[in-house]
Every structure is written in C-alpha cells, then in structure tokens.
Amino acid sequence: MQMAALPVVIPLIVAAFLAGAGDFLHRRALDVIALATSASVLGICIDLLSLSRRAPIVYWLGGWQPSPQSHFPVGICFAIDPFGAGLAALVSLLVLAAFTFSWSYFESIKSLYHALMLAFLAAMCGLCLTGDLFNLFVWFELMTAAGVALCGYKSEESQSLQGALNFAVTNTIAAFLSLAGIALLYAETGSLNMAEVGSTLATSSPGTPFLAVAFLFVVAGFLVKSACFPFHFWLADAHAVAPTPVCILFSGVMVELGLYAVARIYWVIFAGSPQQLHHGVRTIFMIMGALTALLGALFCYGQRHLKRLLAFSTMSHLGLMLLGFALLAPAALGGTAIYLLGHGLIKASLFIGAGILLHRFGSVDEYDIGRTGRHAIPIGLMMILGAWGLAGLPPFATYFGEDQMERIAAAQHLGWYPPIFIVVEAMTAAAVLRFTGRVFFDLGHARSNVTSGAPHIHMKVETHGKHSRVPAFMWIPMALLLVGAMLVAFPLRHPAEHYARQFQNPKIYGSAVLQITQSQAAAGPKLHDENPDESPSTFWSRIAVLLAMLGVASLGLFTRSRVASLPKVLAIAASAPLRFLRPLQSGRVGDYVAWFAFGIAAYGAAMLLLLR
Amino acid sequence: MANAFTYAGYATAAWLFLIGLYGVVTSRHLVHLCLSLTVIQASTYVLFTVIGYRQGLPAPIFTDGIKPGAAAVDPVVQALMLTDIVVEATVVALLLAITVRIHRRAGTADPNSVNIMQG
C-alpha cells in the first residue's frame, strides 16, 4: 500500500537525478527515462482510482496515524478519492503526451527541461492527492515555480520574459493571500489537516463573516491559478510564450487544478457552515463563472495567435466549469468532472496542433501562416474535430458533461444557463474553426476586423530537425488524445455522479481520514439533489450551438462577401465591445495586481453583503 | 485576554500586506517590485508567528532548563515559516533573474514598459 506516495516520490527523485546526471546522459536516454517515469505514474494513478472507489484511501506520511484515543492528526496525509486520483491520472497522461511530443526534436537545454517537467508533474499529483492544507500550499508553490521556469524557457525573447514575469508575480501574490487564509483557519481550529479543520469548524461555529473571509482568502490563490475573472490576465501572456509541451499542461490540467482545489476546500472544510454561506458562495461563483466564460469567449474570438486564442478558450471553458460547480448538486459536479476530462484532452490535442504548426511553418499566427497550411490538411481536419469537441457536441465527453450541467440548471430553474453555454461554446469553437479554415483550407481572404488590435507575436521555432514533414511523435499523440476525448465519457458518466456524491459528503471523507465513525463526523449541507433525467433534453441547444458556431466562423472568414451585409453589421457590433475591453489586457503587471486587489475586495464585499 | 501585542501583530500583518501590494502596483523598477513581493511574504510570516505566540511561555527547545514536555510556544508555525523564508528567497531570486534578463534585453527595468503583448 506504499503505492499512494509514489505519484509524487518517483517524479521527484527522477527529477533530482536528471538534474545532477544530465550532463552525462544522451538525449535519447533522457527522453526514455522521462517517458517511463510519467507512464509509471499514470499506471499508479489509475490503480489508485480503482482502489479508491468504495472509500477514500488515506495514507499517513511518516507513519503518523492519529492515535485511537485523540483522533488528532499530527502528520500529513494523502486522502485519495476517485476524483483526486482521476485528476492525477489526467495530469500524468498529459505529461506523457507532452514528453512524446517533445521526443528528440524539442530543443532541450541539457536536462533542465526534463527535470523541470517531472517536478511539475510531482507537484500537480501532490496537489490532487493531499489532505493537508499547508501541503496543498507547498505543492501549489512548486507548481508555480516550475511553471515560471518552464514559461521563461526561451529567455532570449523579450515577450517570453513578459509572460514569465506576469505569471510569477500574480500567482505568488495570490499564493500568499492563500497562506494568510490558511493562517486564519489554523488560528481558529488549531490544525492543518483538512478533515480536522472541517469537523472543528462545523462544531465551533465561529461566525459566518469570518468563514466567508477565510474561504475567500484560502481560495484566492486557486482562483488566480484558474484564471477566473478578474484574475485571468496572466494566462494569455504565459500561454503565448511558453513552449508547446508546457502549454499542453497549463491549459490541459494546471488551470483546472485550481478549480479542483477550490471544490475540495469547499466541500471538506466549509461544508458544515451555515446555510447563508452556501447561498453566498453559490451566487458569487455563478457571477464569477458567467463573467469568466463570456469575457474569455469574446477575447478568444478576437485573437490571431493560436496559442493565445486557445488560452482564452481555456479561460472561458473554465468559466463554464465554475458555473457547473456553482450548482452545488452531485449530478452537476459529476458533469463538471466529465467536462473537465474532455476539455483537458481536447485542449491538449489542439495545443499539440499548434506545436505542429510551429514546427512545420514557423508560426502560429493566423495571417502569417496564410495559406501555406494547406500542406498539412490532416492536422487541419483534427483541429476541426477539436473545435467540434470544444462546442460540446457528441460524442465528445464535453457534450455529456455539459448535458448534465444544463439539465441540473433547468431543474433549478436557472433559465439563463443555456444561453451562456451556447454563446460561449459557439464562440470558442468558431474561433478555432475560423483559424483552421483560413490556414488549412484557404477560406477567407480578408482579415477579420475583430482581430484588429490583437497582438502580433513573432515566435521562434522551438524544435530542430527537418521542418518539411510532421514527425509521427507529434501527430500520433494529437490523434490519440482526440480519440480519448471521444471515448472517455462512456465508461465514466454514471460512476462520475456517484463519485461526486462521495466528494461532496464530508462524512465519508472525515470518517476515513480521522478514523471515526460516520455518525461522529460533521455533516454537509442540504444538497440540491435534482435528478437530471427528469429535465428536458438538451438536443435543441446542441443544434443551436452547431449553427451558431458555423455562423460565427463564417462571419470571421467571409468579411468581404457581397451577401454579407447584414452579418457585417453583426460583425461590427461584435467587435465593438472587444475594442472597448482590449485595453484592459494591457500586459502590465501593475494593472493585473490592481485588478487582483479590486477583485478580491469586490467578491468579499459581495459575499459579506449576501450574508445578511 | 486580547492584549496590545495581539492587536499590533494582526495590524502589522495587514499593513505589510497592503503596503507590499501598493508597492507592486505602483512600482517603476522591477527590483523594487521584487522587494515589494518580499514585503508581502513578510506579512504572512508575521501573521503566523503572532498566531503561534503564547504569553509567558518559553521557546520549544527542551534543553538548558526547559523540561521536555513542558508548555511552550507553538513549534509548528515556526517550522513552517522557517522553511518558507529560505524557500521564498529563492523564488524572489527567480524573479530577479527575470528582471536581470529583461534589463539586458530592453535596456530598462520599468515594469510598465514590459508589455509587448497587449490585447
């Protein structure tokens, strides 16, 4: 049973080994070791997933089990449940895909790339599996440090330094606010173990304003990592400059891990709080989710640089996942988990596509590549499939997840959910379709005026070797990830709701960690427990998304067509809010931090007002 | 009883956080920005050590007269902050490395001019 610690231990020791011995190892050996490490972590995580289905696996590091008399946790534990293990499995799968993509062609500086990626893998697995608050903070910091180092990889270019700087400053400040929140919880409960803090808070009831402030502070760091509005500004800068394998991880899992941490903290620590807190959290997260989703979609459509476009798309999909979380129902959380899985796989595959474009054509700019993309049509077809998945259309996992979320929203009489989902999914998918159409299929000859004002970023090629063909190591992971995104929902749809129920029940978690009976553990809130099968089908909303996606993409491509006079008015109307909002994404770190301060204060004030 | 020390401690932590944040927002030199980050870090150290303080009790070092098992100040927060101080110094070093590189490339260390990518 020592397996539970291995997803973190193995990558760390291999990273240290590679950093020390890297000078003496051939590049092929480095690649093989890295691939083997991530493959073994993937195997272990899948094993942990199947073992934790009935009850969470609790592993006490250092052998510090709580004593049977006091039940007080003196050490750090891993509390592994299916969601945590599943997310760790997704992390290791994407790291495996990243290492496959970077096999032998990617320019690696000695062994630094491999060592940093493995440390990144260890940090993300640690975050998924841990059951201790300060341990969560430590893995979060390691994730940030490794991410910054990997982001600034191409430090010869000035923009890569901008990306790394903005990423580092915003995330570090947010991490310290999280640490302040952890201090508040420690001062109130005298423990750092999440289950213990949760059960103590439920019985000691320190007053709802305190709980609201503590929740907001602790969760602040993870909200910034998740690029929620208004903490999202760093995401586009970091993605535009990071090397492709790193972007795969950023968009595929790192951002989503922030949401996972928020959910874990909420359901374990704050589940026993008074009902007003739950109402407040629900409202705030709905507002945050809607703003994040809409703003992300708008900016996504207005980009010409593929990686930046996909970064904003990640932000908007994360907004949708926030909306799913805010429903606070097990079926909705299960749907969010499936959506997260599908989105991660699709986004990773699209980023590999961007990497292939960079390798083959030396650019990921929509207008710079122009029509030369027609030499790589299979990649274009795969990207169209990816756009189909981003729009939440079957058989992709995003469809099944989003279907659940919309049905629960309908059951809770939230009629504004479907329009937001339709608009956001259509716009992000249309952006990818527009890019693909122009680059691969030679459609659209005039520049879309919605991208005027988008940054024109020159990229340096990150790979060596013959640029006239696409190596198999690059397109095979892309294809496999897409296939995975299409297949993964079928075995996991129904178990996901069951696991979500387990995730949201602090009795199950608390009793497993603290070794007390379930009746002694603190209870959770009364859940909104609607049955999704009793809600109307989402068939028509999917048709709407499909049509909207095709329509918006055509708007972007055929701007000079004579038939397009009415849509032209629409196009101008669409680009007006973008023109107004673009200066907000100023690239200056001072602005980003000012927004951080304002955002936390505004959400805090709103939550405190809602508590009355 | 709450005493002046407790109030002063929490107020100091809050003040340091806000003044550090102000420093980052209005900074005109990247080294100043990194050091303002250090101030924000310091606010969390102060917060934790104030939380860990117990009036009138000795340090948690059970030697030279302090009997093992005696009541003492909280060792957990001290342990956390001790490693944090050293480690966050290296994170600031990472940021300073970015600063040095930016200065080399652009000739200036003004954070407001590091905005090649906008919109």
Next chain:
Amino acid sequence: MHRPRLVLFFAGAMGFVCLFVFGFTPLRHPRDIRNRYAQQINTRTFAERNITDAVSAVNFDYRGFDTLGEEFILFVSVLGSLLLLRMEAERKEGILMDAAERSRDLGASDAMGLWILAMVAPKLVFGIYIVTHGQLTPGGGFQGGVILATAALIIYCGKGFPIFRKMLSHSAIEILEALGAGGFVAIGMLAFLWHRPFLTNVLPLGKAHELTSGGTIALISLATGLEVSAGFVLLLYAFLQETLTERGED
C-alpha cells in the same frame, strides 16, 4: 500616473481592510483549541524521537513531507534561475576572462582580502555546527545551509571572481545540489524497506542530547543543508556571471 490603476487599487485596499477586520477580530482572544497541535508536538517530541528541538522535529519528521516539497521549490527555483541566466558556452568563457581581468571587483585591498579570507574558516565551521546540531538546539539544514553559502560569497568579496571560479567548480556544485535533493527523497524511501509509509523515521533514535539522536532527522538535516548551500552558491554563480558580463560589455 496610471490613474485608473490607482483608483482600482485603492478601492481594493479599502475592501481588504474590511476583510481583514472581519477575519482577524474573531481571533484576538487566545483559545485552547488553537493550542491543540502545539501541545501534541511539545509533549510528544522528546518521548517519541529523543529530540530537544521541537521545531526541527516538526520540520523533518512530523511534517517532513512539507519540507520535502519546500526543498524542491528551492531546487526548481535554482534550476529556473540557471535556465534564465544561461549563456552560450563559447561566449561565456571569453567574456568572463576579459571582464574579470579588466574590472577591479570591489577594489578590496590586500589587507582587507586577507582579513575576509580569514573569516571563511570560522563561517564554515559555524555553518556545519548549525546544520549538524539542528536536532538539539535551534538550527538545521535550512539555516546552516544559508550560512555555508555566505562563506562562498565571502570568497568572492575578498578575492574576486577568478579565484571564486577556481575554488568552486560549477559542475561539482550542481551534482552536490542534486545529491542533496535526491538524498532527502532517498532517505524517505528507506522506510519502504521496512514496509512503512514514506518518510517514516526507521533509523535508531540514539540518545538524547547527542548528535546522533533523532534517527533520520539528522540525516535529512544534512541532506537539506547540502542542498540549500549548493543551491545558493549556484545562484551566486549565475548572478555574478550575469553582472560581470554586463559590466565587461559596457
């Protein structure tokens, strides 16, 4: 300057003050419940691990896994700084030798240089003392490691960069740093041989008040000291190289 930014910030700051008030006011009175963790550690440390420094016990035993993560944050940050400040090898050699010959680093006179060098040995001894006595008195790998790194800094201050480079081989220090980090994980994996969870203290605990007390705590402290000192020396190396080439190219 940037009026909207300041407005946004001050609005946020005022909100923060309210949040701090709501957050800190319930904490102003000391409470028994806050003391639970501290009491457990303080009463159990000596009995369970023969350690007199509870802070080190928490760092390297009770919450050793956190310390492992923090150590790797240091490791990764050092790697990142090396990555960011790297230079192509051929350029580096030529520029460095030029710059070092031309510039008079800090202009230390001979007497000053001698005095500074005389400080190196006491610093080393003190640093090693702090690292090895972490389980007895305040100290440990982190604090001692930083002191050891300042000994290297003193060499640069007294004798300049060429001597610094000759005395401290970059590749050897990189290997030492990796050994420190990997060593911590390896000591944790020792527990697997006894079928115990990762990082369990499986070595003999020795007698209290002696250097060998604490089992793995002493070893982990040594590994950490090695890693921290090597890491900071590498940081010095990288920043000094960068500064000298800038000065040299002016």
